[in-house]
Amino acid sequence: MEINLIIDGKNVKADANSTILEVARANGVDIPTLCYLKGVNTPASCRVCVVEVEGARNLVTACSTKVREGMIVRTNTTKVLRARKTAIELLLSNHNKNCLSCPKNLKCDFQKLCEQFRCDTDKYAGSVTEGKKDDSNHAIVRDDSKCVLCGKCIAVCGKRQGCYAIGKINRGFETKIGTAFDAEMQESTCVGCGQCVLVCPTGALVQKNDLNPVLDILDKKDVIKVAQVAPAVRVAIAEEFGAEVGTFAEGQMVSALRAVGFDYVFDVNNGADFTVIEEANELLEKLEKKDGLPLFTSCCPAWFNYCEKFYPEFVGNMSSSKSPNEMLGSLVKYYFEGKGKKVEIVSVMPCTAKKREIIAHGVIDQSITTRELGELIRLKGIDFNSLPESKFDDPFGEYSGGALIFGVTGGVTEAALRYAVHKLTGKKQDIIEDVRYSEGVKEVTVDVAGTKLNLAIVHGLANTPKVLDAIKSGEKTYHFVEIMACPGGCVNGGGQPFVDYNKTPVEEVIKKRSSSIYKADGDCKFRESGDNESVAKIYKELLKGDKHLIHSLLHYEHQESSMYEDKK
Numbered sequence: 394m395e396i397n398l399i400i401d402g403k404n405v406k407a408d409a410n411s412t413i414l415e416v417a418r419a420n421g422v423d424i425p426t427l428c429y430l431k432g433v434n435t436p437a438s439c440r441v442c443v444v445e446v447e448g449a450r451n452l453v454t455a456c457s458t459k460v461r462e463g464m465i466v467r468t469n470t471t472k473v474l475r476a477r478k479t480a481i482e483l484l485l486s487n488h489n490k491n492c493l494s495c496p497k498n499l500k501c502d503f504q505k506l507c508e509q510f511r512c513d514t515d516k517y518a519g520s521v522t523e524g525k526k527d528d529s530n531h532a533i534v535r536d537d538s539k540c541v542l543c544g545k546c547i548a549v550c551g552k553r554q555g556c557y558a559i560g561k562i563n564r565g566f567e568t569k570i571g572t573a574f575d576a577e578m579q580e581s582t583c584v585g586c587g588q589c590v591l592v593c594p595t596g597a598l599v600q601k602n603d604l605n606p607v608l609d610i611l612d613k614k615d616v617i618k619v620a621q622v623a624p625a626v627r628v629a630i631a632e633e634f635g636a637e638v639g640t641f642a643e644g645q646m647v648s649a650l651r652a653v654g655f656d657y658v659f660d661v662n663n664g665a666d667f668t669v670i671e672e673a674n675e676l677l678e679k680l681e682k683k684d685g686l687p688l689f690t691s692c693c694p695a696w697f698n699y700c701e702k703f704y705p706e707f708v709g710n711m712s713s714s715k716s717p718n719e720m721l722g723s724l725v726k727y728y729f730e731g732k733g734k735k736v737e738i739v740s741v742m743p744c745t746a747k748k749r750e751i752i753a754h755g756v757i758d759q760s761i762t763t764r765e766l767g768e769l770i771r772l773k774g775i776d777f778n779s780l781p782e783s784k785f786d787d788p789f790g791e792y793s794g795g796a797l798i799f800g801v802t803g804g805v806t807e808a809a810l811r812y813a814v815h816k817l818t819g820k821k822q823d824i825i826e827d828v829r830y831s832e833g834v835k836e837v838t839v840d841v842a843g844t845k846l847n848l849a850i851v852h853g854l855a856n857t858p859k860v861l862d863a864i865k866s867g868e869k870t871y872h873f874v875e876i877m878a879c880p881g882g883c884v885n886g887g888g889q890p891f892v893d894y895n896k897t898p899v900e901e902v903i904k905k906r907s908s909s910i911y912k913a914d915g916d917c918k919f920r921e922s923g924d925n926e927s928v929a930k931i932y933k934e935l936l937k938g939d940k941h942l943i944h945s946l947l948h949y950e951h952q953e954s955s956m957y958e959d960k961k
Contacts, residue, residue: 428543436543436544439543481506487521495595496600536596584878586887587746590887617736619737624800626743627643629763631777634767636778639907658785660789660792669805669812680844692716695746704857739759743888744879762888793920810841814842815921835849836869852881881903
């Protein structure tokens, strides 16, 4: 039902089910928020969004108050501005104010509010809750002293990811965000996806920063220094330097990596083409034997970690194919070490969880996120926007569109289907639209050479139980299941650039970055992994068709040991 109201003297129309905040923003009126995250977190606890409503005894929170017919709202009166400032200063009184050493300095939402309202850091000086820093986790560092108890991390971890690794513990002045029994993060149900990091408004939750070890690698004279880059990085890295969300900047990215000091820049897409071939053949083999189904993708380390912690009975159904990152790393090391050369590899990922692959197998020497790459480029004094475009190096620089779409949810399935359909029928099917743009869980049945395949595509770990529980109960039967931990897939990974979700909703971010990848896929020389000439050459000349060598380099041995058992 449509109603009429007045906001700051302006007559507006709105849906009766909308909140004051939603209506204000839809009409160009900015109301600041701290704890609010549309569709996920609306606790109305920070009081930063308070407004005046004519007839109301007290100020009301715009994020939780529904509009009504004839309502008169004032968002910027002196009373409102002073109330907001007081709320922020009270939070500031119990906050670690050492901003210059904070990883979120100049990217901190709380810091921006303090600046906007000209807050007095000492106005409410007094006792401060003792903060603890926990860097036990492989991907994420938690610092209690910088937490403002907004609850965004709790909501995202629980509602979007279904991990419930953190929550509010203790009471009163001692309240804080913590794990069950206040254990270390590494001992919790955290899978390292980093979605909490993307929404944390302060430096309370940040990625583990590995730039110093990378700088040490770049200083070495006796090793070949290799960078290898995931598909989703090229549609996000330019955002670190002021570009629009989803800008495709592959050429500048490659030039930047050379400029910072890498000898070779290879493309993880090349590894993804190997993954498509190995995983599709694995699926076809299991279909023929009618054993080990459904086959689960194993590209996403956060999903694998989730499976081990919540559904260990399905670990045996994981594809033995390594992730594209580790496939390429294995091939690169085999290639250079076969020439008697020592090589060290730094992978650039949209993902915080990928840091776990270093611990698990040691194939990759260091892994940094898209954000860390941006920091490295700035640290080296490189003007990203003025860089010319350049291409990846041979022999691991050529890729197909099927590999590129690994960066989007449904991409692994679509790429595998392109290859499988061509292999079984001799015909190419460029785009299988049915597997794209799912809302969380998408079920598709496709006919491949007379065999009907039941597929499930899942993104956002909170959606995973819907599929796994249905398999366990016998309600559903699938042949192939793709699961990506982050909503939207790798384009929205926990290591991607920060975005103000109040201005650009996460759904829009996912759509823009995904569209950029799909456009580039359409322009690729090769659309299907089996057509990649460099991949065929590597199979023939480097691997010499040796099945045992191929398996040892490109596959995990899940049955013998966990992917996430730390290798010392």
